[in-house]
Amino acid sequence: MSRTALRICPLCEATCGLTLTLEGTRVTGARGDRDDVFSKGFVCPKGASFGAADSDPDRLRTPLVRRDGELREATWEEAFDAVAAGLRPVVERHGPHAVGVVLGNPNVHTMAGALYPPLLLAGLRTHSVFTASTLDQMPKHVSSGLLYGDAGAIPVPDLDRTGHLLLIGANPLESNGSLCTAPDFPGKLKALRARGGTLTVIDPRRTRTARLADRHIAIRPGTDALLLAAMVHVLFEEDLVDLGDLAPHVQGMGDLAAEARHFTPEAASAACGVEADTIRGLARALAAAPTAAVYARIGTCTVPHGTLASWLVDVLNILTGNLDRPGGVLFPLSATGRSPRPAGPGRGFALGRWHSRVRRHPEAKGELPIAALAEEIDTATDEGSPVRAVIAVAANPVLSAPDGDRLDKALGALDFMVSVDPYLNETSRHAHVVLPPPPPSQAAHFDFAFNSLAVRNQVRYTRAAVQQEPGLMAETEIHARLILAATGLHGAAPDTVDAMVVEQTLGRAVTEAHSPVHGRDPRELAARLGGENGPERRLDMMLRLGPYGDGFGARPDGLTLEKLLAHPHGIDLGPLGPRLPQPLKTPSGKVELLPGPIADDLPRLRRALGERAAGLVLVGRRHLRSNNSWLHNVPALTGGSNRCTLHLHPDDAERLGLADGAQVRVGGAGGAVTAPVEVTDGILPGVVSLPHGWGHDRPGTRMSHAALHPGVNVNQLLDGSLLDPLSGNAVLNGIPVELTPVATN
Numbered sequence: 001m002s003r004t005a006l007r008i009c010p011l012c013e014a015t016c017g018l019t020l021t022l023e024g025t026r027v028t029g030a031r032g033d034r035d036d037v038f039s040k041g042f043v044c045p046k047g048a049s050f051g052a053a054d055s056d057p058d059r060l061r062t063p064l065v066r067r068d069g070e071l072r073e074a075t076w077e078e079a080f081d082a083v084a085a086g087l088r089p090v091v092e093r094h095g096p097h098a099v100g101v102v103l104g105n106p107n108v109h110t111m112a113g114a115l116y117p118p119l120l121l122a123g124l125r126t127h128s129v130f131t132a133s134t135l136d137q138m139p140k141h142v143s144s145g146l147l148y149g150d151a152g153a154i155p156v157p158d159l160d161r162t163g164h165l166l167l168i169g170a171n172p173l174e175s176n177g178s179l180c181t182a183p184d185f186p187g188k189l190k191a192l193r194a195r196g197g198t199l200t201v202i203d204p205r206r207t208r209t210a211r212l213a214d215r216h217i218a219i220r221p222g223t224d225a226l227l228l229a230a231m232v233h234v235l236f237e238e239d240l241v242d243l244g245d246l247a248p249h250v251q252g253m254g255d256l257a258a259e260a261r262h263f264t265p266e267a268a269s270a271a272c273g274v275e276a277d278t279i280r281g282l283a284r285a286l287a288a289a290p291t292a293a294v295y296a297r298i299g300t301c302t303v304p305h306g307t308l309a310s311w312l313v314d315v316l317n318i319l320t321g322n323l324d325r326p327g328g329v330l331f332p333l334s335a336t337g338r339s340p341r342p343a344g345p346g347r348g349f350a351l352g353r354w355h356s357r358v359r360r361h362p363e364a365k366g367e368l369p370i371a372a373l374a375e376e377i378d379t380a381t382d383e384g385s386p387v388r389a390v391i392a393v394a395a396n397p398v399l400s401a402p403d404g405d406r407l408d409k410a411l412g413a414l415d416f417m418v419s420v421d422p423y424l425n426e427t428s429r430h431a432h433v434v435l436p437p438p439p440p441s442q443a444a445h446f447d448f449a450f451n452s453l454a455v456r457n458q459v460r461y462t463r464a465a466v467q468q469e470p471g472l473m474a475e476t477e478i479h480a481r482l483i484l485a486a487t488g489l490h491g492a493a494p495d496t497v498d499a500m501v502v503e504q505t506l507g508r509a510v511t512e513a514h515s516p517v518h519g520r521d522p523r524e525l526a527a528r529l530g531g532e533n534g535p536e537r538r539l540d541m542m543l544r545l546g547p548y549g550d551g552f553g554a555r556p557d558g559l560t561l562e563k564l565l566a567h568p569h570g571i572d573l574g575p576l577g578p579r580l581p582q583p584l585k586t587p588s589g590k591v592e593l594l595p596g597p598i599a600d601d602l603p604r605l606r607r608a609l610g611e612r613a614a615g616l617v618l619v620g621r622r623h624l625r626s627n628n629s630w631l632h633n634v635p636a637l638t639g640g641s642n643r644c645t646l647h648l649h650p651d652d653a654e655r656l657g658l659a660d661g662a663q664v665r666v667g668g669a670g671g672a673v674t675a676p677v678e679v680t681d682g683i684l685p686g687v688v689s690l691p692h693g694w695g696h697d698r699p700g701t702r703m704s705h706a707a708l709h710p711g712v713n714v715n716q717l718l719d720g721s722l723l724d725p726l727s728g729n730a731v732l733n734g735i736p737v738e739l740t741p742v743a744t745n
């Protein structure tokens, strides 16, 4: 007998609601949940393959513990004993910074990853924190931190209502969107055009998104900040700046105008490979549109001027009055966000409160660049201990971060490593203990991160679709036990972690004047919490304290977990609305248009006006049926065009004597890889493209399907030295490479 169950898809940022078909405990099908208040039935091929990913026979089903050099199956008790025995001596002998914590992308797609890592970091007090953010969106956090005083305040394009979308370095037709949670992003772009709006795409490749657009502008990789600065120049020069309702909330216009003078379209044109008139036209169109949104992603973040480009995106939205207005870009209001405090000056955002040990990279948002992880492990300095133990949660930096070969060696030489990961892969194979979470059908789901990036305010929660298999442990419990083992409390009940958070959070809330529970007794509030387990009680608490919450009875119609459970397809909370000045936490209480660290970095951008890459440069690409490094083991998702090939323009192919299908050696600063050529005129001459997340040919892994078509690791071309200085984000796009034909017989 089959039955169905609802499950929010964890495979990308779109967070679609799925209806799973189940035979016993096995997921045999997945389709879009038509009644989902947000995704309304949308599903992509990845979501439709949820069952195949969920039931992958290579998923680990017991913990592994290294004995006599080999990873062997063990009980949970043995595994956590080994974690405590491995980590504590490192902390005690070498101090907290000797323990590195590496957090990967799927942490933003699990409840465990949202609720527990902050406690692990607070408990360990290590500065050695490395996450996928420094391969991704750290420039946007830094830009938001500096502009708005809050690194988490990221405005999202109002896709459903905008009249003009300028989309830069993003390919939502493959990625389904990022820092802009929008189920059916492709449909929303089509709807934009159907209602008479315009879509402009800036990308060195003619992507599927670019083909959908009114206009595609093929830019030289790594030069978006110059183009955007030139657009700012035009707005000032042609008197097109119009702050509208934003005017009272913005400071620093004069200084910004003065800086913008240097970036004429004529000066930027050659570096960008875009005509000056085209740049002027882009600025004029943006200013003329009744509503407009500039939206940029990976292609603008993972470049040498990532923070400046991210900042300029917001500057353009601000100067055209499109920040915080419907149809422009707006700040979502998430149901589990803190209840908004009254508007007013805040503490602002600090950068560089500490530095990495080896190359003195400044921290950003409490993190060090993951590109520096290998050197922080393998290089001794006079100052402090190298990283000697690593806790890796949902992370595969051997493939995702620069110079995997060096990192591979460094991880192999650690005193101790623990991975929380369902797979034995390129990274977890170095662990002394592997703690596997259950497959997603057996986990509850709530999107703590993506609700604060969603194009519509809404809230949804799905409990586990399938009962947890005997022998497995919920990932939330794995995290709680890991925290206890790492902080010297090994053996305490995992519930104590959640109870402590509840006590502290409620204890603080009752002292805050603006809180709906101000002045109440935290124990009385804690006793009222619903939920079947620790994580659910915490979710109930966050919902009830949040902006739509019931305030523990203060607003009886408000949200609670109980109410959410009564709405299995979610609760719509309406379109995004203006929120300024409340989200601002800058010292001035205003949007600070030209923050100091940005101004200090602008001379570097001015120098870039005169720089040209001499040879070929490489960019990445994503495929709809892929997800970074970990879905290549699902046969249903690896056929067809989802292949690790080098895209090359016909002119370059001819010049280099490379035919379609030929093997080519691609060399970069960090090493070389050999891949088959795919000749395509969908890429700018002088630019080549390889996808990331491939290279599944290392021994000691257990991903049998991925190993059949391993591909190559594009990040081996990098040596980890190229970073955006303000954010520490790795430069992954626009990197210089050399091609050499490989002789075949």
Ligand SMILES: Nc1nc2c(c(=O)[nH]1)N[C@H]1C(S)=C(S)[C@@H](COP(=O)(O)OP(=O)(O)OC[C@H]3O[C@@H](n4cnc5c(=O)[nH]c(N)nc54)[C@H](O)[C@@H]3O)O[C@H]1N2
Residues within 6 Å of the ligand: 103, 104, 105, 106, 110, 132, 135, 136, 298, 393, 394, 395, 396, 397, 399, 400, 401, 420, 421, 422, 423, 425, 437, 475, 620, 621, 627, 628, 629, 630, 691, 692, 693, 714, 715, 732
């Ligand atoms: N060249 C190049 N490199 C890139 C990028 C690029 O565009 N170009 N993109 C970068 C970006 S944006 C990102 S986010 C990073 C991602 O890089 P990582 O953060 O390393 O993420 P993944 O490669 O997705 O690996 C995720 C790991 O989590 C495991 N996992 C999957 N599901 C779960 C789960 O439910 N729980 C737990 N505990 N583990 C799970 C997987 O088995 C895998 O080991 O890659 C970056 N690397």
Ligand SMILES: Nc1nc2c(c(=O)[nH]1)N[C@H]1C(S)=C(S)[C@@H](COP(=O)(O)OP(=O)(O)OC[C@H]3O[C@@H](n4cnc5c(=O)[nH]c(N)nc54)[C@H](O)[C@@H]3O)O[C@H]1N2
Residues within 6 Å of the ligand: 012, 013, 105, 136, 168, 169, 170, 171, 172, 174, 175, 176, 177, 178, 202, 203, 204, 205, 207, 219, 220, 221, 222, 223, 224, 297, 298, 299, 300, 303, 619, 620, 621, 622, 623, 624, 625, 626, 627, 628, 733, 734
């Ligand atoms: N199918 C699938 N979906 C995914 C993922 C996946 O791996 N596969 N990963 C998820 C993750 S972790 C993330 S962060 C998001 C990322 O979401 P997106 O940012 O939409 O990711 P990409 O598809 O890599 O799009 C980046 C685009 O930037 C272009 N580009 C490269 N360099 C430059 C440049 O210098 N300037 C400009 N203007 N463009 C440039 C590339 O050609 C590419 O088309 O996707 C998420 N969704």
Ligand code: SF4
Residues within 6 Å of the ligand: 009, 010, 011, 012, 013, 014, 015, 016, 042, 043, 044, 045, 046, 047, 048, 176, 183, 184
């Ligand atoms: S678009 Fe993303 S969230 Fe939606 S079904 Fe596909 S992978 Fe899942």
Ligand SMILES: [Mo]
Residues within 6 Å of the ligand: 105, 132, 136
């Ligand atoms: Mo990402």
